[in-house]
Amino acid sequence: MTSDEQHMRTLLHAAVPVLPEPRDRMAAVAARVRRTRMAGASAAAALAVTAGLLVGVPAVTSGGDGGTGMPVAAALTVTASTAGCDTSKASTEPAALDEVAHRLRVTGEADYADSFSAVEITDRVRVFRKANDAFDRWVTGEFTDACVEILDVPYSGKQIQAILDRVEADRGYWESQGVVLNTVSVDADGTIKVGVDGEKVDAVQEKMNDRYDQPVQVRGQGAVPPAIGAPG
Incomplete structure (x- = not known):
């Protein structure tokens, strides 16, 4: 590599920094493969862009182009939330949110498959589920130090x-x-x-x-x- 090429490479790295890996990348990829189907392809839309990360079955895309979808959770009803939502102690660190979302997804799919639908990560964690009192009690009892909102959806994942x-x-x-x-x-x-x-x-x-x-x-x-x- 010549000195000019090396200089150009240095400038490019400074101007265009390497993009970080999306949070919970494997879950996001697995979810999009399951849920977004294009003609002639098995997956298309990325699930994590700016507004949040949705992991599970619903909320793939609300746009008209079948491309990157934006969560539509704002139109749904929050029916309950954990104690952490009422304090300033709940962590908003990406790693902490990822851990909560991961635990919700794993247990939701394993033990509450007839109710659990999806998880969204923004500055908090939102879990989508078909009404289930037992699931709600588990969420509100298990994640007292985190802010988790529970939202109604008519169908399970x-x-x-x-x-x-x-x-x-x-x-x-x-x-x-x-x-x-x-x-x-x-x-x-x-x-x-x-x-x-x-x-x-x-x-x-x-x-x-x-x-x-x-x-x-x-x-x-x-x-x-x-x-x-x-x-x-």
């Missing part, structure tokens, strides 16, 4: 995953009906969203209502270009 899997399995059926599902995603409230060609939205919505017993919302969405390096 297990229920949402089941309908997502069914919609994915139905791609061939929908193609036989002349409908291509360009995107498949889910919001924090458990609403499954599919993107189809804009002129077909109304007709497809009626057919979705007849076929599925859980809300599936149809929206106009063009085909998603394949990722760079993906097989054509």
